[in-house]
Each structure stands twice: as structure tokens, then as C-alpha cells.
Amino acid sequence: MEPFYLKPPEKRDFFESFFLAGYLGELEPSGVEFVRFLKRIEPGLSKEICALCYLCACAIEDSHTCLKLNPGFLKEYASEKGLCKIFKKGLDFNSITLSLDQFPAVLGSSSDIRPMALEKDNLYIQKYLFFEKSISQRLLELSKSPSRSITDTEFRIFDKLFPASPISPNWQKLACLNALKKDLLVITGGPGTGKTRTIASIILILSMSSAIKGSDLKIALSAPTGKAASRLTESIQVVFEAIIPVLKKEKALAGIVDDIYEGLLAQRAITVHRLLGSGKRQGVFRYNSQNPLDFDVIIVDEVSMLDLPMMYHLIDALGEGSKLILVGDKDQLASVEAGNVLSDICKGTESFVYSKEFFEMARAIGEPINKVEGDQKVSELRDSIITLCHNFRFKEGSGIYELSDAVNKGDFDTAFDLLKRPDLKGIEFFDIKDIKLSSFIEDQMRVFVQAVKKEKEPSSALGLLEEFKILCALKEGPFGNKNLNQFVSNRFFSKNLFEHGLHHGLPIIIRKNDYELGLFNGDIGITWKMEDGLKVVFLQKDGGIRFLAPSRLPRFEPAWAVTVHVSQGSEFKRVLFILPREDSLIIGRELLYTAITRAREKITIIGAKEALRRAITQPTMRMSGLGRRLWGID
Numbered sequence: 001m002e003p004f005y006l007k008p009p010e011k012r013d014f015f016e017s018f019f020l021a022g023y024l025g026e027l028e029p030s031g032v033e034f035v036r037f038l039k040r041i042e043p044g045l046s047k048e049i050c051a052l053c054y055l056c057a058c059a060i061e062d063s064h065t066c067l068k069l070n071p072g073f074l075k076e077y078a079s080e081k082g083l084c085k086i087f088k089k090g091l092d093f094n095s096i097t098l099s100l101d102q103f104p105a106v107l108g109s110s111s112d113i114r115p116m117a118l119e120k121d122n123l124y125i126q127k128y129l130f131f132e133k134s135i136s137q138r139l140l141e142l143s144k145s146p147s148r149s150i151t152d153t154e155f156r157i158f159d160k161l162f163p164a165s166p167i168s169p170n171w172q173k174l175a176c177l178n179a180l181k182k183d184l185l186v187i188t189g190g191p192g193t194g195k196t197r198t199i200a201s202i203i204l205i206l207s208m209s210s211a212i213k214g215s216d217l218k219i220a221l222s223a224p225t226g227k228a229a230s231r232l233t234e235s236i237q238v239v240f241e242a243i244i245p246v247l248k249k250e251k252a253l254a255g256i257v258d259d260i261y262e263g264l265l266a267q268r269a270i271t272v273h274r275l276l277g278s279g280k281r282q283g284v285f286r287y288n289s290q291n292p293l294d295f296d297v298i299i300v301d302e303v304s305m306l307d308l309p310m311m312y313h314l315i316d317a318l319g320e321g322s323k324l325i326l327v328g329d330k331d332q333l334a335s336v337e338a339g340n341v342l343s344d345i346c347k348g349t350e351s352f353v354y355s356k357e358f359f360e361m362a363r364a365i366g367e368p369i370n371k372v373e374g375d376q377k378v379s380e381l382r383d384s385i386i387t388l389c390h391n392f393r394f395k396e397g398s399g400i401y402e403l404s405d406a407v408n409k410g411d412f413d414t415a416f417d418l419l420k421r422p423d424l425k426g427i428e429f430f431d432i433k434d435i436k437l438s439s440f441i442e443d444q445m446r447v448f449v450q451a452v453k454k455e456k457e458p459s460s461a462l463g464l465l466e467e468f469k470i471l472c473a474l475k476e477g478p479f480g481n482k483n484l485n486q487f488v489s490n491r492f493f494s495k496n497l498f499e500h501g502l503h504h505g506l507p508i509i510i511r512k513n514d515y516e517l518g519l520f521n522g523d524i525g526i527t528w529k530m531e532d533g534l535k536v537v538f539l540q541k542d543g544g545i546r547f548l549a550p551s552r553l554p555r556f557e558p559a560w561a562v563t564v565h566v567s568q569g570s571e572f573k574r575v576l577f578i579l580p581r582e583d584s585l586i587i588g589r590e591l592l593y594t595a596i597t598r599a600r601e602k603i604t605i606i607g608a609k610e611a612l613r614r615a616i617t618q619p620t621m622r623m624s625g626l627g628r629r630l631w632g633i634d
Contacts, residue, residue: 014047015039019085027082031057034125038115042105048096049103051083053116056123064623065132065338066122069097122625128338129625131312136629138315139345142184142324143380147357150180150364153252158365160247161201167390169367172198175386176205177365180563183323184384188330188346188405191571191597192393195327196232199299200239201265202325206297207260208253220295221269222303224335226520228569229269232301240264249467271513271520272300272310276317285313292319302569303328308339308626331408333594333620336565341623347387348631352382379629384401393600399426400603402480404596410589413614417606427596429605429612437578440606441470442482442491444576445560449492452505458528458537459545465507467574470561471595473580473587484578485558502550504529507537509559509566517552522569524559566593575599579607579615587611588620 004108022032034057035050042388045053055074058081067074071093078084078091100107100118108114108126117124162173172194178185179202189195189492204217223229242260269534277286277292298318300306303326306314318324326342331409334340353376354369362369394401399418406415419429430440448468455461472481493503502508506527513520525536527550536556537549564577577595580587592615596603605612628634 014086015050018047018050021082021086023464024356026085027054027466028058028061030061031055033080038106041115042103044321045103045106046099047087048091049100049106051078051087052093052096052100052123053090053106055081056116056125058621060125060128060338060632062341063307063334063336063338065128066124066623066625068623069093069121070124071097075399084413092334106357119625122623124625128308131308132624132629135308135312135315135341136626139184139630140381142452143182143384144156145183147181147361151175151209151212153212154180154205155365156250157205157208157247157253160250160253161205161243165426169362169369170388171386171388172201173365174362174367175388176201177361178384178386179206179323179325180209181361181386181500183321184266184381185323185325186342186345186385187325187327187388188342188385188424189388190329190331190391190408191321192391192535193300193388193391194392194505195388196235197239199232199301199325199327200236200243202299203236203264204240204243204260206323207263208247208256211256211259216263217297218295219267219297219299220275220293221267221299221301222272222275223301223569224272224310225302225569226271226510226521227522228302228305229271230520230523230567232269233267236267236269237265268581269301272306272314273513274515276313279302283309283313285317287317288313289316291317293317293322294319297323299323299325299327301327304330304332305335305568306421307335307337308341308624310335311338311339311341315557318537325388329597331590331593332597332620333565333568333590337491339626340624341626343622344624344626345381345630347386347627348379348382349385349387349634351631351633352377352379354378355380355383358383379631399424400596400599403427405604407593407596407616410617410619415616416609416612426599427604427605428462428602429607432579432606432608433604437606438487441487441576443469444468444604449488449505452507453492453524458526461526461528462524462537462545465526468574468576469567469570469598471564471567471575471577471598472561473564473578473584473591475563478579481561481563482557484561488560502527502534504534507559508553508556509562510554510556511566512554514554517554519554524568525553525556545553558627564591564598568594569599570598572598573600574602574604576604576606577604579611582608582611582614584611587615588618590618590620 021027022029031054035054038053039045054075059067074093078528106114107116107118109117115126117126117129162170175187175198187195187198207217221232222383223232244257247257329345330346354379359369390399403415403418406418418424419427451506452461452464470484474480475482504527508525510523511518511521525538528535529539535554536550538546540546575598
């Protein structure tokens with residue numbers, strides 16, 4: 001056999017250099033393999049077209065849904081993705097994009113069965129274009145569903161659920177009204193604006209309305225992660241316990257409430273994957289357009305975490321005549337995978353106004369809305385979107401509220417001034433140049449870790465884990481949560497206590513759902529020394545605790561520090577957030593906003609001032625065509 005050897009650089013053609021760079025890790029592996037696949041379909045693909053297709057695959061890997069064919073952006077992106085090492089003379093993207101249609105075996109329109117598709121100035125991998133078109137088409141259809149009238153009994157339910165309030169208009173009440181009238185409802189709002197209370201009220205009013213007609217209503221409650229689903233279940237049950245006694249005081253409603261009471265108590269949220277019936281094959285689900293979900297209403301919470309493919313599969317499985325209610329914070333971090341679905345759905349809320357019918361509907365229930373004067377356009381989709389504005393958790397004047405608001409508006413000067421104000425409680429900033437990070441973290445963690453160590457009972461120690469959390473933007477590197485978890489354990493715990501990398505008092509976070517054990521991605525446990533060795537302890541919904549051997553657990557990680565992505569859906573009394581370097585690709589406004597709003601009482605931010613500036617002034621960019629399809633605007 002002829003021995004394998006590498007040709008010297010000067011003797012390699014472009015594709016030999018390209019594939020070798022992928023093998024050596026100098027290019028993105030997924031992009032290189034995609035180009036290899038395309039070359040098998042059409043061997044004559046030019047190196048310039050292959051470069052563009054490589055960048056399109058990289059865009060998907062970077063959570064975009066398409067590649068925008070803007071020459072200036074493409075030049076910068078090509079440099080970031082390592083193509084400058086292969087194209088020593090550079091790339092003329094103006095001429096490349098003009099020659100795209102020369103390769104019909106690879107590139108087509110959205111109706112062709114080909115790997116790539118070109119639409120206006122966006123280059124797609126075909127299936128992502130299909131996802132966008134399918135989602136936008138179904139959402140627009142749902143938004144155009146005929147509105148039905150409201151009965152006198154339903155008005156009485158509204159009056160009991162939402163008594164007179166100084167907050168006007170009451171957007172929670174308007175959301176519930178929309179849930180009765182329309183087949184699509186999108187509710188967005190920040191932490192503390194009453195999203196969960198609104199979900200519970202919608203379930204109540206829809207169930208009671210159905211009971212009045214003598215029919216049972218099938219409602220599915222869902223969330224992207226097991227942790228989010230578990231929190232939703234707990235939260236709505238708390239709201240039911242508060243609201244149901246109020247409704248029962250009305251004699252005309254008491255009997256209706258009794259009819260639906262058991263069904264309300266049985267409401268349990270599950271993950272979107274479980275709702276759709278995920279199997280062993282990734283992306284293949286039991287429920288789809290050929291076998292739709294048998295529910296009258298499907299409610300999905302934390303939709304900002306839902307990526308484009310999962311939103312497609314949810315829409316695809318929606319039965320004819322079913323209501324779809326999507327809830328989340330459009331300003332939070334987008335999904336880890338491709339897309340920024342909730343943000344795209346809400347993209348036109350500032351450019352479009354409610355219809356005349358919507359204003360009349362609001363006035364009819366005593367919640368008149370001030371009309372916006374001007375030439376703004378009307379859209380059925382706009383009528384389906386409710387933004388909860390009033391914050392019940394953070395009052396104006398609260399440091400966390402003021403800071404999160406300034407960050408959300410991209411106002412660095414105001415945000416930085418707030419962080420420097422000594423009279424504003426709950427927020428602080430330390431420039432990393434002025435402190436020694438390891439010493440600072442040690443000081444921050446000392447009292448907390450000692451309190452955990454002193455606890456005699458694991459249930460009490462678990463309660464302490466809600467008190468404080470370190471949040472990181474990254475998993476790897478000196479500012480990553482892996483490094484910080486190791487630092488805390490090494491600093492505060494004797495190595496003699498370690499067993500298989502675990503030790504007494506170590507918090508852990510579950511990273512994979514295990515339905516048999518009843519553990520879900522995001523669940524927090526604590527490692528505890530028992531007579532028969534280390535166990536991991538979890539709180540149960542009934543307030544009890546359960547002990548599990550580490551070997552029985554699904555994938556988990558230490559949790560002194562977690563990434564901001566992992567923390568979504570959770571709250572802590574105090575949060576320490578470590579900004580990444582200012583040149584980090586992950587830094588952005590949504591990341592900082594999400595970190596700040598995880599704190600109930602205090603947020604401490606560490607980083608360079610320029611990193612803070614960039615985080616506040618730079619919104620996360622996700623290349624997508626979904627917003628344009630829904631609203632006709634870029």
C-alpha cells in the first residue's frame with residue numbers, strides 16, 4: 001500500500017487545502033462536511049460558491065436560519081470563519097453572489113427539492129426556508145381566524161378575575177379576552193409582569209366557558225425544558241389556589257368552578273419534546289400534520305427558548321381548530337439552536353397598531369386603549385399579540401428594574417450612571433481591572449459556602465441554593481462556569497472529601513431529562529455524605545426529599561456557577577454575573593438583560609467597562625427571514 005503523505009502547500013489545489021484545514025480544525029467541521037456533501041452532488045462547484053455554502057452552514061451552526069448576502073458582512077464573516085487562510089487573495093463577494101444561479105443541481109427556489117435555496121438576499125439551507133415558510137403561513141392563518149362574541153356569563157367571570165384596578169389598561173385582562181376570541185395569542189413581557197398569572201386566568205376562563213356549553217376542554221401545557229415545565233406547573237397551581245375561592249363566592253359561577261375543579265388540579269406541564277412524542281430519531285415526532293395533537297388549546301411558556309425547527313414541529317402538529325397560545329419574554333436570550341422565533345413574531349409590534357375591532361373590544365370590557373395617531377398599519381397578527389407592561393415584582397426606583405430597563409433600551413450612559421449611584425440598592429459593577437477576580441469570587445462565595453457546609457439537613461442546604469448563583473456567559477475559558485466550579489470546589493473543600501469528582505455540599509444541575517426518575521434539564525440537587533456513601537438529594541413537589549446515587553443520574557454538571565442560558569426560567573436572591581471579554585462573539589444585550597433579571601434582590605456585575613458598553617449597545621443579531629414573512633419588514 002502506498003504510504004499516506006501530505007502534499008507540500010504549494011502543490012495542493014484549493015479543495016485539498018480546504019478539506020485539510022477542516023481536518024486540522026482550522027475551519028468549522030460542520031461547514032466543511034456540508035461542502036463535501038455538495039461536491040458529491042455537483043462536482044463542478046467552484047471554490048467561490050463552495051465558500052458561500054460553507055458560510056451558510058456556519059450561519060446555521062451560529063444559530064442563524066440563513067446567510068444574508070451582504071458583501072460587507074460576508075467579508076467579515078469569512079475572516080471570522082477562517083476562509084482568509086485558504087483564499088490568500090481574498091474573496092470578491094459581489095461577483096460570487098451574482099453567479100449563484102449557475103449551479104442548478106445544488107441551488108433552487110423554495111419549491112425545489114435541492115440542498116440550497118436563494119430568496120431575495122438570503123441564502124438558505126433548504127429545510128430552514130421550509131420551516132420559516134410553514135411557520136409564517138400557519139401563524140398568519142391562525143391570526144385571521146374569525147372572532148367570536150363574548151357572553152354575559154363570560155363578562156361576569158372577567159369581572160371576578162380582574163376587579164377594578166388603578167392599572168389601566170389591564171393587559172392581563174385583554175390577553176384573556178383575546179384567548180376567548182381568537183385562535184392565536186402571543187403574550188410577551190418581562191419578569192414580574194404577570195405572565196404566569198395570565199396563563200392560569202386563561203385556563204380558568206376557557207375551561208369555565210367550555211363547561212357552560214357542556215363540553216370538556218382539552219388543554220396542553222408545555223415548555224421547552226423540564227425545569228421550565230415543572231416551574232409552570234407549580235406556579236399555576238399557586239394561582240389557582242388564590243383565584244378559585246374568589247370565583248366560588250359568586251353563586252352563579254360556583255357550580256361551574258366545581259365542574260372543572262378536578263381538571264384544574266390535574267393540569268401538568270410537560271416539555272415540548274414530550275408533547276410532540278419525540279422518539280429515538282432526532283427531529284422525528286409521533287405527532288405531526290398526519291397525526292395531529294388532540295387538544296383544543298395548546299399553551300407554550302418560555303417560547304424565547306424555542307428554536308425554529310421545534311416551532312415548526314409544534315405548528316405542524318397543531319390540530320384544525322386548536323388554539324395556540326405562546327408566552328415568553330421577547331427580550332430574553334434567544335434559543336441555543338437556530339432562530340429567534342419569539343422576537344421575530346413580535347417584530348412588527350411597534351410598526352403596526354391594533355385594529356378598530358380590537359379597540360372596541362377593549363372598551364367593551366372597561367379597558368380602553370389610547371389610540372396612536374399617525375399612518376401606522378393594521379395587521380391581524382398585531383391583534384394577536386399582547387405585551388404585559390406593568391411590573392409587579394420590581395417597582396420603579398428599584399435598581400434591578402431601572403438597570404434592566406436601561407439595558408433593554410440600549411442606553412449605556414444611563415445604565416452606567418445607575419451602576420455608579422450609591423443610593424440605588426440592588427445593583428453594582430466592578431471593573432475587572434480594579435479587582436483580582438479569584439479573590440473577589442472567593443470573598444463572595446465564602447459566607448455562602450460556609451452556610452451550606454453548616455447545614456445539618458440536605459433539605460435546608462437545598463433551600464440555600466436559591467439564595468446565590470454565579471452566572472457566566474461562557475462554559476469554557478478563564479471566565480467560564482467550568483473553570484469557576486472547579487475553583488470553588490478546590491478552594492473551599494478538602495480533596496480528601498472528593499469521590500469521583502464529587503464532594504459533600506456540591507450543588508449539581510441536571511442537563512438531560514429522565515422521565516422515569518422524574519428529573520429534568522435544569523433541576524438542582526445537592527451532593528450529601530451518607531453512611532453508605534455520597535448521594536444526590538432533590539426536593540420533591542410535595543416538600544419531601546429524595547436520595548439518588550450519582551450513578552443513577554442522567555447527565556449533570558456542578559452548579560456553583562452556571563451559564564446564563566442554563567439559568568433561564570430560574571430566579572435567585574443574589575446573582576454575580578461575569579461579563580466575557582469585549583471581543584467575545586457571545587456578548588450582547590439579551591445576554592446581559594437575562595442575567596440581570598435572574599436576580600430578585602441584587603445583581604453584581606464584573607467585567608471591563610468596554611465589555612459592558614458593548615453588551616448594552618449591541619443587540620444579538622440573528623439572521624432570519626421569519627420576521628419579514630410575518631410583517632413584510634426587515
